[in-house]
Amino acid sequence: MTEKGVQQSPTATLAYALVADRLQLVEREIERACHSEIALVRRHAEYLHRSGGKRLRPAMVLLCSQLCGYEGDGDVQLGAVVEFIHTATLVHDDIVDDAEVRRGREAANHVWGNKLAVLLGDYIYIRSMAMSVALGSLRLVEILTAATSRLLEGEILDVSSNGNLDVSEEDYLRMIDRKTASLFAAAGQASAVLAGASPEHEQALACYGSNIGMAFQLIDDLLDYSADTARLGKKIGADLREGKMTLPAIYLLRNGSEAARELLLGCFGDPEPSAADLGSVVAAMRACGALEATHAVAKEYADRAREGLEGLEDSRPKQALAELPEFVLSRQM
Helix, strand or coil, X not given: CCHHHHXXXXXXXXXXXXXXXXXXXXXXXXXXHCCCCCHHHHHHHHHHHHCCCCCHHHHHHHHHHHHCCCCCCHHHHHHHHHHHHHHHHHXXXXXXXXXXXXXXXXXXXXXXXXXXXXXXXXHHHHHHHHHHHCCCCHHHHHHHHXXXXXXXXXXXXXXXXXXXXXXXXXXXXXXXXXXXXXXXXXXXXXHHHHCCCCHHHHHHHHHHHHHXXXXXXXXXXXXXXXXXXXHHCCCCCHXXXXXXXXXXXXXXXXXXXXXXXXXXXXXXXXXXXXXXXXXXXXXXXXXXXXHHHHHHHHHHHHHHHHHCCCCCCCCHHHHHHHHHHHHHHCXXX
């Protein structure tokens, strides 16, 4: 994440300031891991790396490691592994969703086609596992592979529910617990294991990660309907276009007027709804409180993340981790 990007959200200032130097080392580790003797593979991997991102997961790894008193260099490699797993997920997500844009740039599947993008996603997954083995701890490999398995289970649940209007709030939260929160949880837990911390630290940081991951995904769902296209880096209403029931849509069907529900049903799964119809759906979500309710659920998880740190010793890394949930809630992109 660039310094400029950090400054856009003051609540993240301490968090990123504490790990800025080591985040640069993570970037270098990612660049090194992108290297391949095959020029085509190298070029594709570097394209994804240059697409950037908030690097929230590596930052969390570095902060959790600091909190546990870690002083080696494994936190940098662990941060890169976690980001690699996340990147592979994004590649496969875009293929499944036939996404055109990712983070304001053309998505990998639209640059090279689905066949090469699938192989690139697979390559990044395998590279991430090789990098985790290099950390020299079977326990870390077990944590990361288990998280990746849960993440892929979440992806399968997500894809299998496309076009299904009967997805409940409980179903959806269960899915994003796997799809998104599992990797955040693993980042926290693995950092504690890397540092040789106590089981109490391990459990606390795993729970912290899980809760902040849930909040992160819920804000993502919210931004899909409330952000502007330029800031979001992709078309708004992507979930609606793809026939995905996220929390704002679930709340609209539950609490909206009959006319509002009919409007959503008319746009559901339509790859090119009119701007007027999409705007009306968003207006209906605001009117029935669906967006506000989604933010409230995200805040509950963010609050749980902060509260989970209370039993840990006070330190600047702890203070920074306590600020990250607010950063997640205040995201605009």
